[in-house]
Structure formats: C-alpha cells, structure tokens
Amino acid sequence: MRTTAKHKITNTEEFKQNLLSWAQQFDDVVWLDSNSKEFKDNRKYSSYDAVLAVDAFTAIQTDYFNAFDKLKEYYTITKDWIFGYLTYDLKNDTETLKSNNDDGLAFADLYFFQPKKIFLIKGNVLETRYLKAVDDEFESDLKDIEQSNNLDVEQSNNSNPIKIKLKIHKDEYFNKVTKVLSHIHRGDIYEANFCQEFYAENTTINPLETYNKLNTISNAPFATFLKVRRNYLLSASPERYIKKEGTKVISQPIKGTAKRDPDHIMDSILKNDLVSDEKERSENIMIVDLVRNDLSQTATKGSVKVEELCKIYSFDQVHQMISTVVSEVKDTTSPIDIIKTTFPMGSMTGAPKISAMKIIEDLEETKRGLYSGSVGYISPNGDFDFNVVIRSILYNEANQYVSYSVGGAITAKSDPIMEYEECLVKAKAMRTVLEN
Secondary structure, eight states: OEEEEEEEOSOHHHHHHHHHHHHTTSSEEEEEEOTTOTTTTOOTTOOOSEEEEEEEEEEEEEOSTTHHHHHHHHHHHHOSOEEEEEOGGGHHHHSSOOOOSBOSSOOOSEEEEEEEEEEEEETTEEEEEEEGGGGGGHHHHHHHHHHOOSGGGOOOGGGSOOOOEESSOHHHHHHHHHHHHHHHHHTSOSEEEEEEEEEESSOOOOHHHHHHHHHHHHOOTEEEEEEETTEEEEEEEOOEEEEEETTEEEEEOEEEEEEOOSSHHHHHHHHHHHHTOHHHHHHHHHHHHHHHHHHHTTSOTTOOEEEEEEEEEEOSSEEEEEEEEEEEOOTTSOHHHHHHTTOSOGGGSEESHHHHHHHHHHHOSBOOTTTTSEEEEEOTTSOEEEEOOOSEEEEETTTTEEEEEEEEEEOTTOOHHHHHHHHHHHHHHHHHHHHO
16 A cells, blocks of 8 residues: 655754655645654653654544544544544543633644655654555655755744733633632542633744744654644644554653753752652642543553653753553554543543543633644554644634643642743743744
8 A cells, every 4th residue: 555665864853854844835744753852761662753744645524523433434444544633622522521612723623634645754764655646756755855945934923023812811810720629629620630822813923933943942752743724733742642552552641840940950959849749749640540540441451550650851841740651452452442532631631530621611711622632643553652732832824823722730739829830831932932
C-alpha cells in the first residue's frame, strides 16, 4: 500500500524547518515534534524525533454522536496510518454529558485523515512512507523541501497588535473556584480541572511564524502544528496523553507546576519546593488513581502499574510533576477501545471523572473543543501516540478568532489566588508570542 524509503539528513534542524515550511501548501497537516528531548532524561518511550503527515487521501469528520464507533469503522476500512485530533467534547459520546458553552473556534468534534505522504525522522535518518499513487513524486518533493525556507512567511505580527481579552475576569475566577471548592467540601468531587479562555477577535496571525516562535521559547516534547483547511493548532504541549507500543499502553499525566527562574539557585529552590509540595503531590496521585482505573478497563489482569510517581521534569518555561502509568492489553484489543475508555484524559477532568466534567461544564464559560483534547496518530499495526492539547494557541482563520486556554486542578487545599497565579505562569508563553 505504501512505498517506504530511508534517507540520511545532513542538518536535521534545518531539514525540519524546511519540511514544515513545505507542508504549508496542503489543507491537511499534522506535525509532531519531540524537539529531540522527550522529558530530557527519559526517552525510552520516544518512537520518532518528529513526524509529518500531509495531504488527505481519505478523511473522517464528525460531531460527537457515535464518534468513536465511526472512527473504529474508518480505521478498520483504511487499514492504514491515520492522523488527526479528538476534541474534549467527545465526552458527550461516552457519557450523558453536554457542551453548551461559547465556541468561537468551531472545530469539528473529531477529524482524522489518511495521508498520502508521511515523513518519520529519527536522528539523522528520514523515513518516508508514500501511498503508491504518489510515490513517483518523492524525488521532486525532496528537492522542493531542500529549497524551501521561511522567507515567504516571515511577516511580523507586530503590524497588527493583538488585544487579548479574558473570558473570565479575576474576581469572577475567584468566585468560580470557590464554587468548585464548595463541591469538594460537600463530597461531590475530590478534584476538578477548571479552565479559562483568553482570546482575540478580528485578528489575523501567521500560523507557521506563530508556531515557530512558541516552539522556540518552549521546546516542548509534544509540540504540534495542525492544519485542517483554515483551522490551526499551534501547540507547545509538555504532556503525553496515551501511547501504545505492541501490547504495552503508557499514560503520563501531568499535575503540579512551578515556574522557572533564570538564577540557578532560585530555580533549584522552586524545583525542590514542587517536589515536597503536599497539595501538588495529592493532585497528581488522585489523577494517577483515575488513570489506573481507566487503563484497567482494557488491561490484562494485574498488568496496570505505576512506573514513576510524581517525578519532576524541567522544561524551558516550567517545572512539571509527571507520573507514568502502564498496562498490558491483548493483541486483539482495538486501539480505538483503549482511547475511548480513557478519554478525556484524567489530568484535564478531575475525580470522580463524570461528576467533575458536569461541574466543569456548569462553571466554565467556553466550550473547550480541541483544547484539552488530543492530537496524534494510529499506525496500521494498532500502535498509537497522542498528546494532551495544552499550552496551545488555536486559530480559526475564517472567523479571525485566536484563543488559548489554561487551567489548574482544584483540590481541597487549593488557594484561589495561588491557582490564578499558576494559570498566568502557564499562559505566559502563549501571551508573549501573540503580543510581541
């Protein structure tokens, strides 16, 4: 079905830039970049340094109704690589829930495509997988990629100042967090991930330039550039949602954030404070328990294990507390079933999951859509890898609407002022990119 070839790359970083620039001609683009440092000191679950899929041969686009069943049917029919995204609102497919909040972005609830051309980069080796119908185009594509550059997209956003608005203002945020806390004290939930949107209307941005700026200052291990016609995701995500390698399933939830400091001693203090922060650890452990429960729905008996608990990883913008939970599944288990029974990811919902999602829907002002959803791929043999869409800019070019959202886990020990300040830390990179 696909013609596979391997090639040596002389300058990987330059080639990656040229490849992504070349990809802009297509309506369907998924670019996944580990920035060659997945969790920096833990790369055992890294399959590729970067992946590009372009140009839909076939595609599926649907709302949430029976979305996972439709995706399973599509994957079964194609028997091929598929790339795409899952929005948070697919929760309405798996549970009796709703999404009625404002939506300025208007992304479809689910979108996947079978690409004509796939590029897989590992070290200085490029592996290409072209559908037979287009495999005669590879040599000319490679020449175009090598000659491609960013000159045609280097127009500054400064000529069009972006005015960021808040969907929830500070005092209202405090009121809403207080309401979440009252639910916790009543025993309705233990934890909820409460989010807020920052947005700009009547705004035009250059998606590739904006992504490159965001990626430069964040260097995140699950960075993503996604284009579906005139809808864009520009993501500096530090978080993996779920991955499958053979019969092993890996989930790596993040809960616990601390800012970085340019001063080495101060930075070490901030990191050590996060290690010993009782509130942050309890947040993380609650979500680990939720992930273990989710994975157990498809796992073979006794195979769910916590490989790492509350380990601190340092990124360019923040320190993060990350846990790694794994399971084994039968080789006959559908990859779609594993995703369906774990989605949405626990780190973006709360515990218990369904109760938390109901409370979130009532208190948040924005339909989450692709924010706190996921982008990734499923391979023909059933392996897959998906990120968590956080630390991301979303852009609807047709509507001229730009958005980024941030959130935090609210627990019994949460201080609304501290939660608000944590949101600002998480929002810093996106705001900096858009306003400068």
